[in-house]
Amino acid sequence: MYPSDLKYTKNHEFIKLLGDGTALVGITSYAQEALGDVVFVDLPEVGAKFEAGGEFGTVESVKTVSEIFMPSAGEVLEVNGDLETHPEFVNEDAFGKGWMLKVKLTGPLAADLLDAAAYETLVNEESH
Amino acid sequence: MSELKKTPLNAVHRALGAKMVDFGGWDMPVQYPSGIIAEHVAVRTKVGLFDVAHMGEIRVKGPQAMAFLDWLTPNAVVKLAHGQIHYTAFLYENGTFVDDLLLHKISDDEFLLVVNASNVDKDFAWVKQHAAKWDVTVANESGETTSVALQGPLSLAVLQPLMDIDLSQIKYYWFAFGKFQGLPVMIARTGYTGEDGFEVYCPNAKAVWVWNALMESGKPHGLIPTGLGCRNTLRLEAKMALYGHEIDDTTNALEADLGWIIKLQKGDFLGRDALLKVKEQGLTRKLAGFKMLEKRDIARDHMDVLIDGRKAGYVTSGSPSTTCGVNLGCCYVPVSHAGLGSRIEIEIRGKACPAEIVPTPFYKRAK
Secondary structure, rough: OOOOOOOOOOEEEEEEEEEOOOOEEEHHHHHHHOOOEEEEEOOOOOOOEOOOEEEEEEEEEEEEEEEEEOOOEEEEEOOOOOOOOOHHHHHOOOOOOOOEEEEOOOOOOOOEEOOOHHHHHHHHHOOO | OOOOOOOOOOHHHHHOOOEEEOOOOEEEEEEEEOOOHHHHHHHHHHEEHHHHOOEEEEEEEOHHHHHHHHHHOOOOOOHHHOOEEHHHHEEEOOOOEEEEEEEEEEOOEEEEEEEOHHHHHHHHHHHHHOOOOOOEEEEEOOEEEEEEEOOOHHHHHHHHHEOOHHHHHHOOOOOEEEEEEEEEEEOOOOOOOOOEEEEEEEHHHHHHHHHHHHHHHHHHHEEEOOHHHHHHHEEEEEEOOOOOOOEEEOOOOOOOHHHHHOOHHOOOOOHHHHHHHHHOOOOOOOEEEEEEOOOHHHHHHOEEEOOOOOOEEEEEEEEEEEOOOOOEEEEEHHHHHOOOOEEEEEEEOOOEEEEEEEEOOOOOOOO
């Protein structure tokens, strides 16, 4: 159910390693479903640096707001500017056009990231 | 934690793929797969169907029913005609809220009170306790009755083909008894969305059948099931109060901007003395509507209102508004800052964000 080429956090972010020391970061399909219709995504400036677990932004839905955290230490290379006018991309395609940041990894990959199977187990536990 | 209560439509919601939440002890649909925004738009432009079976129904009957309710509640019960409804409240002696409700006058000696789900037990005890001195009987029918709310400009077109009475004859805030494909029901032209619509009251055993018949009749009109998520954004745009937010046992009816249901001239009623005193002394704070001035700022329930950098009030409800295209809300502020155009700030995650007091309701349907 969850793409096996991604890693996941317990806070429901994903990180997609691109193989050249960079990665894409966003929130999971489970997270967007829990939030409901996303109306605004607040993202950091290019060049901002974050530790693993550092808060890098917020996602506002009609119903609620949620902080989003960096899956692994990194420096922001690019933010998804499409989300400015199309925050609903997060709902429509969380792992694809709903991506939020492209980062340069600035340290070893965080040790507590989950693979797809472990993440699915976590989600199943939370939703029951 | 006790087990969540379920309406007779619970399995229907689950089959429709609804996301369910605990709402005041009830397992209720907050949204269906179409999502809050699409559901909100459906009610404003076409029609949506809500399960409101969790709402409570209290029936008051007897020779003194009218006099009793006229004393128990602040609005003028004696002015209601048979088949008419008004919005009113149960007030504590100090003028704050036990609950708000819709009062339906069936006859001089029979009234149906529709109250909030989370307050049913408290309300029933409240009415019973005060009824002791009057020649009335009070019955809690909440467990037997289902109501569904058909809301939106196309509501009449969806419901009329199923009914044996002419719905166009029922005015807003009036009700009638009729047959829904042969089943005796009560139809009230009310709702909690600021839109035209009807609430259908039927026995629990017929709830699923009524729901399915409405869904079927609504198909050509774009009817979709709508959840509590959009119910909240719709009622906020119409500035309808929500117990636990705009009103509760710490807010009095005058500061809640509900002076229009407080008929101080009608004679004695529970809470009147306190409200007279409030009126005499003048309000210190008031419920006001605001909009955020920056597109990115969204106020949420319970956030602080700041004036000159100091906490001066709080947000009772805050949300993006789908219809108005701005982020808005209601808040309690000192009367000095409750006037239209007043600038306030809302503290959002540690940041003071500018807002302006604006006219309410934020949304009003064209008549």
